[in-house]
Amino acid sequence: MSTADQPATGATLNDLDSPFPTARQRSRERAAKREAVLRAAVRMFNERGFHQTSLDDVAARLGVSKPTIYHYLGNKDQVLLECVKLGLTQLLDAAAASRALPGTGADRLVTFLTRYAEINMDDFGRCVVRTRDEALEPDSRTKFRALKRQIDDQLRGLIADGMADGSLAPGDPKLLGFALAGALNWIGHWHEPTGALAPNDIARQLVTTLARGFLPR
Amino acid sequence: MSTADQPATGATLNDLDSPFPTARQRSRERAAKREAVLRAAVRMFNERGFHQTSLDDVAARLGVSKPTIYHYLGNKDQVLLECVKLGLTQLLDAAAASRALPGTGADRLVTFLTRYAEINMDDFGRCVVRTRDEALEPDSRTKFRALKRQIDDQLRGLIADGMADGSLAPGDPKLLGFALAGALNWIGHWHEPTGALAPNDIARQLVTTLARGFLPR
Numbered sequence: 001m002s003t004a005d006q007p008a009t010g011a012t013l014n015d016l017d018s019p020f021p022t023a024r025q026r027s028r029e030r031a032a033k034r035e036a037v038l039r040a041a042v043r044m045f046n047e048r049g050f051h052q053t054s055l056d057d058v059a060a061r062l063g064v065s066k067p068t069i070y071h072y073l074g075n076k077d078q079v080l081l082e083c084v085k086l087g088l089t090q091l092l093d094a095a096a097a098s099r100a101l102p103g104t105g106a107d108r109l110v111t112f113l114t115r116y117a118e119i120n121m122d123d124f125g126r127c128v129v130r131t132r133d134e135a136l137e138p139d140s141r142t143k144f145r146a147l148k149r150q151i152d153d154q155l156r157g158l159i160a161d162g163m164a165d166g167s168l169a170p171g172d173p174k175l176l177g178f179a180l181a182g183a184l185n186w187i188g189h190w191h192e193p194t195g196a197l198a199p200n201d202i203a204r205q206l207v208t209t210l211a212r213g214f215l216p217r
Numbered sequence: 218m219s220t221a222d223q224p225a226t227g228a229t230l231n232d233l234d235s236p237f238p239t240a241r242q243r244s245r246e247r248a249a250k251r252e253a254v255l256r257a258a259v260r261m262f263n264e265r266g267f268h269q270t271s272l273d274d275v276a277a278r279l280g281v282s283k284p285t286i287y288h289y290l291g292n293k294d295q296v297l298l299e300c301v302k303l304g305l306t307q308l309l310d311a312a313a314a315s316r317a318l319p320g321t322g323a324d325r326l327v328t329f330l331t332r333y334a335e336i337n338m339d340d341f342g343r344c345v346v347r348t349r350d351e352a353l354e355p356d357s358r359t360k361f362r363a364l365k366r367q368i369d370d371q372l373r374g375l376i377a378d379g380m381a382d383g384s385l386a387p388g389d390p391k392l393l394g395f396a397l398a399g400a401l402n403w404i405g406h407w408h409e410p411t412g413a414l415a416p417n418d419i420a421r422q423l424v425t426t427l428a429r430g431f432l433p434r
Contacts, residue, residue, distance in 0.1 A: 049351055051351075052351075106431075106432060109431070132349075134266055134268075134269075159431075162431075166433070167432075167433075168431050168432065168433070169429065169430070169431055169432060169433045169434070171422070171426060171431075172422065175419070175422055175423060175426065176426055176431060178400075178403060178404070178407050178423075179400045179403075179423050179426050179427060180400070180431075181403065182399045182400040182401070182402065182403025182404070183395075183396045183397070183399040183400040183403075184399070185399065185403065186395060186396075186398065186399025186400075186402065186403070187395070187399070190395055202392070205388070205389065205392055206392060206395075206396050209388060209392065209393055209396050209430075210396060210427075210430065210431060211430050211431055211432050212386065212430040212432060213386070213426075213427065213428050213429040213430030213431075213432075213434075214323075214326070214376075214379075214385050214386055214388075214393060214397075214427060214428055214430075215323060215384075215385065215386060215428050215429060215430075216383070216384075216385070216386045217386070217430075217434065
């Protein structure tokens with residue numbers, strides 16, 4: 001379906017004059033359709049489990065045919081890889097944004113962890129946590145693992161910075177990284193999107209607990 | 218094979234006189250064989266993954282036939298259920314032992330968490346963490362979930378006691394429970410049994426980090 005007959009903000013005269021979509025419009029449409037497929041797929045993977053969801057199910061929910069999904073994304077393995085890549089890209093973006101902030105290493109770590117927790121309560125982050133390496137085909141698995149390793153490295157880098165500037169308690173950055181990642185990845189398993197607390201409240205409370213410990217200060 | 222010809226400590230005259238095993242010996246032998254099957258199975262499940270391991274593989278490693286495994290434990294679902302039950306029983310025993318200790322609620326929680334971390338580095342605890350509910354048949358899954366819920370309840374109870382006696386920082390016991398369980402369950406995914414640090418050192422360091430937080434005190 002063309003959107004040429006729906007003038008959008010910033011539409012050029014050209015957009016309005018021709019009934020044929022421009023290259024830019026086609027590319028935007030393609031991206032929108034791709035995203036709709038990914039959003040439908042990731043929700044079904046998260047709700048039912050990857051193995052219990054077929055691309056036919058995803059196609060049915062979107063009211064399209066399975067070949068349409070193949071056209072936009074490829075096979076089920078490629079759809080899953082795209083879903084986890086979106087989640088991991090959000091985490092990497094959050095790490096880059098946190099590292100660029102002023103303040104102490106502890107401030108930057110807290111910012112990153114809070115965003116990390118929030119992403120794990122969102123569709124694509126939840127999918128990252130719920131996807132086992134073995135669910136992906138070997139090539140995709142290699143990519144998935146490499147991206148996860150980048151997140152681990154970013155987290156350890158933030159921790160090492162904070163230990164170096166004295167804003168974090170001294171310790172083993174690797175062990176602290178595992179403790180924090182574990183506490184926050186677990187969210188993707190227990191958190192109910194329909195729960196009473198808002199994701200940013202949960203994220204803030206969890207990160208405060210990890211920062212201050214469970215013993216009184 | 219009978220052990221009647223190998224006089225054991227505490228063997229009665231009866232044990233030594235007869236070439237036929239007594240009921241007690243048969244029961245001990247049966248338990249030992251059952252445990253050998255479970256130990257071989259859990260290690261293969263942990264190394265290769267449950268779906269990638271067949272009972273034929275387990276039988277081959279033990280040098281027995283698959284019907285022998287069926288005889289002692291039942292089908293693959295039942296073998297997995299027994300493995301996770303052993304891990305969960307260790308955790309429940311640790312909770313009961315911790316709750317019976319004197320001292321503050323915080324002391325009891327630290328004792329339990331340290332043991333919890335150690336169990337997750339051991340074969341059966343690792344299997345609990347690595348087993349997804351969906352890997353089990355519906356009946357076994359119900360039992361698995363019920364046992365895990367008991368552990369969650371025990372952990373929350375220990376936390377609530379510590380918050381009540383003021384030895385823990387005030388907060389939401391449920392959220393703290395999720396944070397702690399997540400940090401410690403994650404061990405079952407990253408810990409390498411051949412790693413440099415001893416399990417009890419890793420357990421102690423992780424629990425200290427969770428108790429004191431990552432900000433300096």
